Amino acid sequence: MNSSETGSQAAKALVRAQWDTAARGWDAHSPEIRAWLRGATDAMIAMAGVKRGARVLDVAAGAGDQTLDIAERVGPAGAVVATDLSPAIVALAEDRARGAGFTQVHCRVADGEDLQVEAASFDAAVCRLGLMLFLDPLQGLREMHRALRPGGGVGTVVFSAPERNPCVAILVATAFRHAGLPVRDPYAPGSLFSLGSPRRIDALFVEAGFRDVATTAMDAVFRMPSVDDYLAFVRSSASPILQILAGLSPARAQAAWDDIRERLRAFDTPTGWEGPNELLITAARRP
Ligand SMILES: C[S@@+](CC[C@H](N)C(=O)[O-])C[C@H]1O[C@@H](n2cnc3c(N)ncnc32)[C@H](O)[C@@H]1O
Numbered sequence: 305m306n307s308s309e310t311g312s313q314a315a316k317a318l319v320r321a322q323w324d325t326a327a328r329g330w331d332a333h334s335p336e337i338r339a340w341l342r343g344a345t346d347a348m349i350a351m352a353g354v355k356r357g358a359r360v361l362d363v364a365a366g367a368g369d370q371t372l373d374i375a376e377r378v379g380p381a382g383a384v385v386a387t388d389l390s391p392a393i394v395a396l397a398e399d400r401a402r403g404a405g406f407t408q409v410h411c412r413v414a415d416g417e418d419l420q421v422e423a424a425s426f427d428a429a430v431c432r433l434g435l436m437l438f439l440d441p442l443q444g445l446r447e448m449h450r451a452l453r454p455g456g457g458v459g460t461v462v463f464s465a466p467e468r469n470p471c472v473a474i475l476v477a478t479a480f481r482h483a484g485l486p487v488r489d490p491y492a493p494g495s496l497f498s499l500g501s502p503r504r505i506d507a508l509f510v511e512a513g514f515r516d517v518a519t520t521a522m523d524a525v526f527r528m529p530s531v532d533d534y535l536a537f538v539r540s541s542a543s544p545i546l547q548i549l550a551g552l553s554p555a556r557a558q559a560a561w562d563d564i565r566e567r568l569r570a571f572d573t574p575t576g577w578e579g580p581n582e583l584l585i586t587a588a589r590r591p
Contacts, residue, residue: 315439315494316389316415322543322550323390329540331367331396336537338369340526341432344461344583345370347522348430349377351587352459358427361451362386363416363444364434368397368409374430375406385421387414388434417443424453436462436499437544445512452590458514460586462499464521466490468582469497471526474567475538479548482560496544505586514588526579531568534577535561 323330330337338345349370354360358378362371365386374384386401388394391413401409414420416431417440429448438444448458466473476496480487490497491504499505502519509517528534538545539561549557571579 312439318547319437319439319494319543320389320391322547323388324392326541326543326546327367327390327393327396329537330393331400333537333541334367334369334400336526336528340524340581341370341461341583344522344524344585345373345432347520347585348432348459348461348587349374350459351457351518351585352428352430353457353589354378354428354430357381359383359425360385361419361421361426361429361448363419363429363431363448364388364437365397365411366393366432366434368400368411370430370432371397371401371409371411372404372406375401375404375409378408380408382408384409385426386411387416387419387421389413389415417447419447419451421451423450426451427453427456429456429458431458431460433461433463435460436496437494439494441493441499442508442512445508445514449513449590454590456590458509458586458588458590460505462505462584462586463496464502464582464584465500466497468500468521469580471534471568471571471579472496472581475542475545475564476548478564478567479545479560482556482563483548483552485548500584502584505584509586509588513590515591517586517588519584519586522583522585524581524583526581528577528579531565531572531577534568534579535565538564 356379371386394413398411506517
């Protein structure tokens with residue numbers, strides 16, 4: 305293994321460890337995440353062409369919230385293979401699927417850049433809020449392309465540009481400032497906004513071999529009773545932000561959270577807290 309391969313293995317091990325830590329928090333906030341992503345999830349599943357009886361690959365499936373919607377859609381004669389890099393979050397997805405009685409769901413630990421699934425064995429593939437975190441998203445798309453049968457459809461959801469996602473941009477910029485790190489290029493690989501331009505994500509899909517590529521922007525307001533509820537969600541589950549603050553002493557980390565809280569209060573409303581977000585939903589087909 306050369307030094308750049310060793311570096312990327314180490315970076316991936318860090319992503320895995322962070323999501324293992326954040327797994328319970330992400331799972332515990334499933335009802336709020338579900339409401340936040342309702343429209344985007346429905347559009348992603350429809351645009352991938354998920355039908356009754358289909359065999360569907362769910363990449364970076366997390367705690368399996370969208371997996372349950374897909375299981376419902378394909379029914380008992382279909383199948384959903386839910387994969388994720390983090391063993392801890394895959395175990396929670398497994399519990400969730402069993403709890404819902406979906407025997408057509410199969411959960412596996414797998415790196416989205418090396419899925420270890422049979423070629424041309426799926427009718428559709430989806431990835432909700434995962435692809436932008438991949439260190440090599442083109443390789444992730446090539447893997448989805450390889451997994452799909454000819455004619456199979458894909459649907460992904462990622463964050464759009466920082467200026468369209470002001471609360472996430474505040475989280476990232478404030479965390480970097482308190483960590484004493486230079487503010488990174490917001491479109492850097494593996495970052496929350498890395499695929500936040502329709503032109504960039506479309507070009508990646510085409511380079512991976514997909515056709516009929518179309519990206520649509522969709523608003524997704526994150527509604528919480530208060531800014532503190534949103535912060536509780538972020539502090540327990542937003543792995544990329546936790547990773548930036550990981551090296552700080554408890555006192556300095558608390559100062560960062562206090563600063564973030566003050567800035568996020570800009571989204572207080574008379575009835576609660578509403579964080580605007582814009583997502584990009586990309587649909588395409590394997591020729
Ligand atoms: C923001 S969560 C989204 C989870 C789920 N799709 C959802 O929308 O609730 C991002 C997920 O991507 C996973 N992830 C990050 N890098 C990955 C990779 N290279 N391969 C597979 N999963 C990855 C993380 O473990 C995490 O579960």
